[in-house]
Amino acid sequence: MNTQTVRCPYCGEWLEVFIDPSVRRQEYIEDCQVCCRPITLTVTLDGDDVTIAHVAARTEED
Numbered sequence: 001m002n003t004q005t006v007r008c009p010y011c012g013e014w015l016e017v018f019i020d021p022s023v024r025r026q027e028y029i030e031d032c033q034v035c036c037r038p039i040t041l042t043v044t045l046d047g048d049d050v051t052i053a054h055v056a057a058r059t060e061e062d
């Protein structure tokens with residue numbers, strides 16, 4: 001399984017998120033491991049290479 005780092009939009013800590021290579025675009029909510037607030041993560045895979053994934057993190061309110 002592939003992982004990426006993303007910055008928490010609340011507390012600014014860097015978090016590791018797991019990328020599911022079988023889904024090309026996925027959006028889910030994951031609680032920050034540091035401040036425990038819900039982060040909306042959007043993961044987009046670039047081409048067939050699952051090592052290139054774009055991860056966007058935003059607050060739940062956005």
Ligand SMILES: [Zn+2]
Pocket residue numbers: 008009010011012013032033034035036037
């Ligand atoms: Zn946080």
